[in-house]
Amino acid sequence: MQTNTRSVVRAKASKVRLEDVAERLGISVSTVSRSLAGHPAISSETRSAVQAVAAELGYRMPSQGRSTRKSATKLIGVVVGALHNRFMTLLLTHLHDALQEFDYQITLMIDPMNDSENLLAFRPLIDGYLDGMIFATATLDSPVVAEMQRRGIPLVLVVRSVDDVRVDTVEVDNVHAGALAAEHLYQLGHRRIGLVMGSQNTSTSRDRVKGALQWLEAAGVAPASVPLIYCDYTSEAGYSSAIAMLSDQNRVTGIVAGNDTIALGVLEAAKRQSIAVPQQLSIIGFDDMPLAGSPLVGLTSIRQPVEAMARTAARRLVERIRAGGMGAPVHDVLPIQLVRRDTTGPLSGN
Structure with missing residues (x-):
């Protein structure tokens, strides 16, 4: 009888999924996965909570899924589609300065990122080196933003937003x-x-x-x-x-x-x-x-308040990294201003 009981317990334990751990804690599956993998972007408090619940439920992480990475790189990936827009180069300058104040450096990724296949080329960099990412030119139909969120990468969108993805966003109205x-x-x-x-x-x-x-x-x-x-x-x-x-x-x-x-x-x-x-x-x-x-x-x-947008995005990303993915996403909407100059006026004769 005792043997049968142990068999039932082992069977139940083998069926425990990441989703079960995530549901118990009220966090995302990606956060659970990264916590169990020892990712440095996850706070020690979150990691401990995940490990405790996983142990309680009997979850066993596959050995091939464990990460060997042990320390933070302090490196942030910034994704832009192109650099022909002066507004974008200003944004990058302010992002660099703002993140540097938090002791982070940036690496620039020039790619529209509107094709999930593009992710394959950047995956070694994203998984192995980046503590977080800022998307400055996300498109409405980009599958990569949702994929990054599913993978638990700390992420902030700046300038543009994406529908139906719960992610920190900084933009104007x-x-x-x-x-x-x-x-x-x-x-x-x-x-x-x-x-x-x-x-x-x-x-x-x-x-x-x-x-x-x-x-x-x-x-x-x-x-x-x-x-x-x-x-x-x-x-x-x-x-x-x-x-x-x-x-x-x-x-x-x-x-x-x-x-x-x-x-x-x-x-x-x-x-x-x-x-x-x-x-x-x-x-x-x-x-x-x-x-x-x-x-x-x-x-x-x-x-558009480009410097304020950059600084807000940098601060939100650092907060997200330190929180280990915990907390609801934040949507910052910054003010705009009409600057009237010489190219607008009443029609001649009006």
């Missing part, structure tokens, strides 16, 4: 930003307003379009009458998109650009078409990068 841009042009007397946005699969483009169209509709401008073009976040894409939009017989008198880099292309297109700015066409961008304030450009722009 892009719906409000789009509405503010549209309102600015409307109050100057513009009724034919076009949108030249960035990539369609980003939260920034989606939310700025949403905010602009909602505000204009409330003001009596039908969303269907608002020309909308999605393009890359480059001046070349802004130029070609604006050429197409300005070729319309009933052309727009105001353009909201997806960022300042796109806006520079729109300005060039207006110049090539001999359209006076702002007398015949008003242009507003986003980011307020340093060049926007140059007397040669004088671009009206929606300012």
Whole structure:
């Protein structure tokens, strides 16, 4: 009889899963896995709690799943899609400085990370060396963000957000930003307003379009009458998109650009078409990068607090690392500011 009882106990123990330990503690499966693997990003308190519950339930971790890594590297991976945007280089500079104050260094990973296969190339770096990651250019359809979270990698999104993934995020209210841009042009007397946005699969483009169209509709401008073009976040894409939009017989008198880099292309297109700015066409961008304030450009722009975003993202990541994955994700929404310069104004004769 005793033999049968022991057999039942062993059978039950062999069926204990990571999910059982996670459910008992109210934490993620990835945190349990990393705790049992001895990952340095997990706090000693969390690790002890996980080990105690695992022992109580009889969970046995497969030997091939154990990590041999014993100490933190103090190295953070920062993922960006490209570096042609001056806003991104400023963000990286502030991230470096902020993380350095916490005694962390960064390694730059230039890859859109919108394909799960890309993860294979970076997996040795991510699993073996990084204490955490910051995604600066996440796309809405990126499977990698969710995969990083499932793997228990301390992670923070900055600038953009991803739907249906519970992860720390630092951004501005892009719906409000789009509405503010549209309102600015409307109050100057513009009724034919076009949108030249960035990539369609980003939260920034989606939310700025949403905010602009909602505000204009409330003001009596039908969303269907608002020309909308999605393009890359480059001046070349802004130029070609604006050429197409300005070729319309009933052309727009105001353009909201997806960022300042796109806006520079729109300005060039207006110049090539001999359209006076702002007398015949008003242009507003986003980011307020340093060049926007140059007397040669004088671009009206929606300012994002790039340094505050970087410092907030760095602080959230360090907090997440120290907490060992415990706690609910935090969504920081930072303020924006309309900076009016020379590229927006009332129509000539208004």
